[in-house]
Amino acid sequence: MIIAVASGKGGTGKTTVAVNLALVAGSVCLLDCDVEEPNAHLFLKPEWREETPVTVPVPEVDVSRCTGCGECARVCAYHAIAVIPGIDKNPQPLVFPHLCHACGACSLLCPTGAIHENRRSIGIIQKGTRGSVSFAHGKMNVGEVLSPVLIRRVKELADSRGLTIIDAPPGTSCPVVAAIRGVDFCLMVTEPTPFGLHDLVLAVAVVRQMKIPFGVVINRAGLGNDAVENYCRVEHIPVLARIPFAREIAVCYSGGETLVDKSLAMAGLFHELYKNILRVKDETDRCS
Amino acid sequence: MKQIVVLSGKGGTGKTVMTGALAAFVDNKLLVDCDVDAADLHLLLEPEIIERHEFRSGHKACIDSGACVRCARCFEVCRFGAITKDLQVDPGACEGCGLCARLCPVQAIRMAENMCGEWFVSRTRFGTMVHARLGAGEENSGKLVARIRQRGKELAIAGKRDWVIIDGPPGIGCPVMASLSGVDAVLLVSEPTCSGLHDAARVIDLGKHFRIPVLLAVNKWDINPAVTETIERYCLDNGVAIAGRVPFDRSVVDCVVSGKTVMEGAAEVVKSAVADVWQNLSQIVTGASERNKEAV
Numbered sequence: 001m002i003i004a005v006a007s008g009k010g011g012t013g014k015t016t017v018a019v020n021l022a023l024v025a026g027s028v029c030l031l032d033c034d035v036e037e038p039n040a041h042l043f044l045k046p047e048w049r050e051e052t053p054v055t056v057p058v059p060e061v062d063v064s065r066c067t068g069c070g071e072c073a074r075v076c077a078y079h080a081i082a083v084i085p086g087i088d089k090n091p092q093p094l095v096f097p098h099l100c101h102a103c104g105a106c107s108l109l110c111p112t113g114a115i116h117e118n119r120r121s122i123g124i125i126q127k128g129t130r131g132s133v134s135f136a137h138g139k140m141n142v143g144e145v146l147s148p149v150l151i152r153r154v155k156e157l158a159d160s161r162g163l164t165i166i167d168a169p170p171g172t173s174c175p176v177v178a179a180i181r182g183v184d185f186c187l188m189v190t191e192p193t194p195f196g197l198h199d200l201v202l203a204v205a206v207v208r209q210m211k212i213p214f215g216v217v218i219n220r221a222g223l224g225n226d227a228v229e230n231y232c233r234v235e236h237i238p239v240l241a242r243i244p245f246a247r248e249i250a251v252c253y254s255g256g257e258t259l260v261d262k263s264l265a266m267a268g269l270f271h272e273l274y275k276n277i278l279r280v281k282d283e284t285d286r287c288s
Numbered sequence: 289m290k291q292i293v294v295l296s297g298k299g300g301t302g303k304t305v306m307t308g309a310l311a312a313f314v315d316n317k318l319l320v321d322c323d324v325d326a327a328d329l330h331l332l333l334e335p336e337i338i339e340r341h342e343f344r345s346g347h348k349a350c351i352d353s354g355a356c357v358r359c360a361r362c363f364e365v366c367r368f369g370a371i372t373k374d375l376q377v378d379p380g381a382c383e384g385c386g387l388c389a390r391l392c393p394v395q396a397i398r399m400a401e402n403m404c405g406e407w408f409v410s411r412t413r414f415g416t417m418v419h420a421r422l423g424a425g426e427e428n429s430g431k432l433v434a435r436i437r438q439r440g441k442e443l444a445i446a447g448k449r450d451w452v453i454i455d456g457p458p459g460i461g462c463p464v465m466a467s468l469s470g471v472d473a474v475l476l477v478s479e480p481t482c483s484g485l486h487d488a489a490r491v492i493d494l495g496k497h498f499r500i501p502v503l504l505a506v507n508k509w510d511i512n513p514a515v516t517e518t519i520e521r522y523c524l525d526n527g528v529a530i531a532g533r534v535p536f537d538r539s540v541v542d543c544v545v546s547g548k549t550v551m552e553g554a555a556e557v558v559k560s561a562v563a564d565v566w567q568n569l570s571q572i573v574t575g576a577s578e579r580n581k582e583a584v
Binding site: 008009010011012015034036037039042043075077078101102103104105108109140142143144145147169170171172173174175176177181191193194195198199202203205206209210223224225247250251253254255256 | 296297298299300301304324325326328331346347365367368380381383384385386387390391422424425426427429430457458459460461462463464465479480481482483484486487490493494497498508511512515541544545547
C-alpha cells in the first residue's frame with residue numbers, strides 16, 4: 001500500500017506527519033517527493049547509503065548532418081529549440097536545455113537524423129535507512145523546472161509488497177499530481193485557519209478528481225477556528241487525527257526532533273492515525 | 289518603480305502574512321499574488337474583481353476513438369506515460385508535446401488547447417491587486433505567474449506606483465522562478481526550524497543563480513532563538529542582509545482568522561517588527577539603485 005501525505009498549503013505539517021507515521025508503522029519505505037525542498041531527512045536522520053544522479057534526455061545536433069530545415073523548432077511544443085543563422089550564415093538549431101521536456105519529438109522527427117539525445121542532470125536521488133525505515137528522496141538542482149520527472153523517479157523506489165509513505169510537495173499543481181498519482185490513500189494535513197481551510201478545499205478537489213481515497217489530519221488543533229472541522233463534517237471527510245497546538249511541539253520540530261521519539265502520547269497518536277487510515281481505506285474499498 | 293517578491297522555500301513560514309502586512313503598510317504600491325495554485329492573499333484583502341481573464345496554455349492530446357486503428361504507435365512513443373494500454377489519454381500525465389498526434393498514421397489524435405485557469409485584476413482596501421487561480425491539478429503555473437507579473441508591471445507603470453509587492457509560491461521550481469525574474473529584491477521569510485534554514489539556503493542559491501539580492505526576515509524568531517541566530521549567521525556568510533525579526537504572537541493567528549492584516553490588529557511588537565523589516569528592506573533596495581545610477 002502507498003500512502004501519500006499532502007496538503008494544499010505549505011507548512012501545515014506534511015513532513016512531520018510522514019516521518020512520525022513512518023516511525024510507528026514498522027517496516028516501511030519513506031519517500032520524500034518534495035524535490036524542490038526535501039526536508040524529511042532532517043528529522044529522520046537516515047544513514048546515507050547511496051546517491052545516484054538523475055538525468056533526462058536532451059537533444060544534441062550533429063551539425064554535419066543538419067540541413068537547417070527548422071523542423072525540430074517547429075515540432076517542439078516548448079520552444080526549446082530555435083533555428084538561427086550560424087557563423088557561416090546557414091541556419092543552425094540552438095537548444096535551450098532548461099525548456100526541454102525530453103519528449104523526443106525533435107530527434108524522432110528530424111528528416112536527416114541529425115539529432116541524437118544526450119543526458120542532462122536535473123538532480124539526485126539519495127537513499128538511506130534508519131532502523132526499519134528505508135528512505136529515499138529526490139533533490140532537484142537549483143534553477144531546474146522538471147520536478148515531476150524527478151518525482152516519478154523517486155516513486156519508482158516504492159515497495160511494491162510492503163507499506164510506502166510519500167511526503168508530497170505543497171500546492172495543487174503538476175508536482176503534486178505527479179506525487180500522488182496512483183497512490184492507495186492520501187492523507188491531507190491542514191491547520192484550522194482560513195488559509196488552511198482554503199487550500200484544503202483546493203487539494204480535496206484534486207484528490208476527488210483523481211479518485212483517491214483520503215482523510216484529513218488537523219495539525220495545530222485548537223489554534224484558529226472550527227471552520228476546518230465544520231467543512232470536514234459537511235463534506236463527510238474523516239478527520240483521522242488531531243495534533244494539538246503546543247509550543248513544546250513547535251520547539252521540538254524547530255530542533256529537528258521527531259514527536260514520537262519525544263513523547264509517548266505522540267507515539268500513541270500516530271499509532272491511532274495509522275489504524276484509522278487502514279480502517280477508512282478498508283471501508284472505501286468495500287464501498288466501491 | 290521597484291519590485292519585491294516575498295519567498296520562503298518552505299511553505300507556511302509566513303509569506304502571505306508578511307505580504308498582507310506590507311500591503312497595509314507600504315504607500316503607493318501594487319500587489320501581485322503569484323502563489324497561483326494555493327493563493328491565500330485574497331483571504332486577507334477581500335478583492336473586488338474588476339477584470340477577469342481566462343488563462344489558456346499548452347495542449348492536451350485527444351484521441352478520436354472512431355478513427356483510431358489501435359496500432360498503439362502513440363502508446364509506444366509517449367514518454368510521459370500519458371497514453372494508457374487501452375489507448376486512452378490520461379490528461380493529468382499529458383505534457384502536450386504533440387508527438388503522438390504527429391506520428392498517428394490515421395490522424396486520429398488532435399491537440400486541444402488547455403484552459404488551465406483564470407486571472408484577475410481586483411480592487412482591495414490597500415489598492416490594486418493582480419491574482420490568479422490555476423485549475424486543480426493543472427500545469428504551466430510558471431506561465432500564469434509570468435502573465436500576471438506582466439499585467440502587474442503594466443498597471444504599476446501606468447499608475448506611477450513606487451512598489452510592486454509580490455507574494456511568491458513555496459518551493460524553488462518554475463512558478464518561483466517566474467515570480468523572481470526581473471525583481472529588485474527577494475524578501476526571504478524564514479522560520480527558526482531546521483527545515484526553515486535548509487529551504488532558505490535553497491532560495492539563497494536561487495537568488496545567486498539569477499543575481500538578485502536577497503534579504504532575510506525570520507518570522508516567529510523567538511520559537512527557537514538559537515536556530516534564528518544560525519539562520520542569520522548563514523545568511524550573513526552568504527551575502528544576504530538581515531531585514532529583521534518578527535516575534536511569535538497569537539494575535540497574528542487571530543488576525544488571519546478574522547481576515548485582517550497584522551497591521552490592522554496584531555500586537556504592537558508584531559507591527560513594529562514589520563515596520564522595521566520594511567524600513568531596512570526599502571533602504572537597501574533604493575540605496576542599491578542609487579549606487580547603480582552613480583556607477584552608470
